[in-house]
Amino acid sequence: MSGKVCSNNSVMQARRTVEQLRVEASMERIKISTAAAQLVQYCQEHSRSDPLLTGISASSNPFKDKKTCVLL
Amino acid sequence: MGEMDTLKKEADGLKTQIETARKAVNDTTMAAVASGVAAAPRIQLKNRKTLKGHLAKIYGLHWSADNRHMVSASQDGKLLIWDTYTGNKVYAVPLKSSWVMSCSMAPSGNLVASGGLDNMCTIVNIKAASPKTIRELDAHEGYLSHSRFLNDSEILTASGDTTCCLWDLETGKQKVVYKSHVGDCMCLAMSPDQNTFISGACDSSAKLWDIRDGGCKQTFIGHTSDINAIAFFPSGTAIITGSDDCTLKMYDLRADQEVNGYQDAALNAGVTSVSLSSSGRLVFAGYDNFNCNIWDSLKAEKVGVLSGHDNRVSCIGVPDDGLGICTGSWDSFLKIWN
Numbered sequence: 001m002s003g004k005v006c007s008n009n010s011v012m013q014a015r016r017t018v019e020q021l022r023v024e025a026s027m028e029r030i031k032i033s034t035a036a037a038q039l040v041q042y043c044q045e046h047s048r049s050d051p052l053l054t055g056i057s058a059s060s061n062p063f064k065d066k067k068t069c070v071l072l
Numbered sequence: 073m074g075e076m077d078t079l080k081k082e083a084d085g086l087k088t089q090i091e092t093a094r095k096a097v098n099d100t101t102m103a104a105v106a107s108g109v110a111a112a113p114r115i116q117l118k119n120r121k122t123l124k125g126h127l128a129k130i131y132g133l134h135w136s137a138d139n140r141h142m143v144s145a146s147q148d149g150k151l152l153i154w155d156t157y158t159g160n161k162v163y164a165v166p167l168k169s170s171w172v173m174s175c176s177m178a179p180s181g182n183l184v185a186s187g188g189l190d191n192m193c194t195i196v197n198i199k200a201a202s203p204k205t206i207r208e209l210d211a212h213e214g215y216l217s218h219s220r221f222l223n224d225s226e227i228l229t230a231s232g233d234t235t236c237c238l239w240d241l242e243t244g245k246q247k248v249v250y251k252s253h254v255g256d257c258m259c260l261a262m263s264p265d266q267n268t269f270i271s272g273a274c275d276s277s278a279k280l281w282d283i284r285d286g287g288c289k290q291t292f293i294g295h296t297s298d299i300n301a302i303a304f305f306p307s308g309t310a311i312i313t314g315s316d317d318c319t320l321k322m323y324d325l326r327a328d329q330e331v332n333g334y335q336d337a338a339l340n341a342g343v344t345s346v347s348l349s350s351s352g353r354l355v356f357a358g359y360d361n362f363n364c365n366i367w368d369s370l371k372a373e374k375v376g377v378l379s380g381h382d383n384r385v386s387c388i389g390v391p392d393d394g395l396g397i398c399t400g401s402w403d404s405f406l407k408i409w410n
Binding site: 007010011014015017018020021022023024025027029030031032033035036037038039040042043044045046047049050051052053056061062063064065 | 075076079080082083086087089090093094096097098099100101102105106109112113115117120121140156157252287288289290291305306307309310324326327328329331349350351352353354369370390393394395396397408410
């Protein structure tokens with residue numbers, strides 16, 4: 001009896017695998033040339049507003065320890 | 073056994089079909105497309121703050137959506153919530169189980185989640201008079217490796233039981249279970265539009281899921297060991313994975329395949345964590361060898377290193393405003409760099 005249950009589980013698993021592969025196989029893919037060009041474009045459009053790329057001035061850096069000023 | 077043979081033949085046929093379809097759109101390389109782009113500058117970030125307070129290995133960190141607070145988890149049995157601008161600890165949440173593997177904060181800043189070898193995801197309200205556990209999400213059959221809140225009433229979890237799950241925090245019950253991985257799920261990341269999420273697992277694959285209907289839409293292969301870390305490229309059209317095979321890979325979602333790889337023959341340490349700068353140009357990767365390497369996502373060149381930890385970098389994160397990067401380590405410290 002248990003042998004039959006085991007093989008039923010394997011069959012169920014195999015059916016799920018095939019169903020999943022069918023879903024993945026049906027996808028429409030775009031060319032890497034198009035996809036990569038869009039990733040490059042995204043980086044370039046956003047590079048000027050990327051603080052880790054452009055650097056952050058001391059006055060606008062929230063993590064930099066500020067030295068206190070004393071007015072004499 | 074006839075049906076098994078038929079199913080195996082059909083599965084093999086579909087795998088071949090997928091490979092053929094991927095090859096058909098593989099008309100160039102990212103290296104070629106990015107060849108005209110100026111090289112990224114050498115990135116030299118300074119350690120601006122070291123957050124001291126944990127007494128044991130740090131396993132997770134997550135920035136608040138306010139870009140200022142952060143939650144960290146350590147196997148000293150505590151979650152600490154920090155004000156990173158001052159370096160002060162704002163809340164300490166004692167954990168029932170010290171075997172914590174991950175933590176996260178809700179976008180509202182009201183709730184934090186943690187979990188690990190207790191197989192549970194514990195939700196705590198940190199804005200109550202004193203931090204109060206409001207839910208213990210208890211249905212995974214394996215360790216909790218990762219979690220991310222969608223909002224104050226829904227959270228996604230990844231587990232060593234090979235599934236991911238969407239929970240309803242009002243009822244404490246599972247809403248959707250995501251089943252397809254055949255190895256422990258180690259990490260997850262939500263898409264910018266919150267309609268999909270990606271998971272990485274010990275079966276060396278990453279999967280893209282529809283959050284609402286639970287269906288696995290795509291599977292990305294190529295890594296040769298556990299995927300420990302995963303992140304979306306900010307456009308939402310590509311993902312980056314980090315693995316025990318010592319490499320990171322970029323997969324484009326619409327071309328459905330790997331488009332870039334980040335590796336170095338001299339590197340023989342597994343990748344533990346990954347986070348991107350706000351434009352997506354810089355990939356920060358934490359490694360077992362105590363360093364964090366900075367990669368140019370387009371040209372796949374190493375453009376910097378963050379060194380300063382005395383043990384494995386286990387977690388890493390860039391806040392939404394992109395103003396810095398935090399690394400968390402087994403040396404019990406968190407460091408903020410920019």
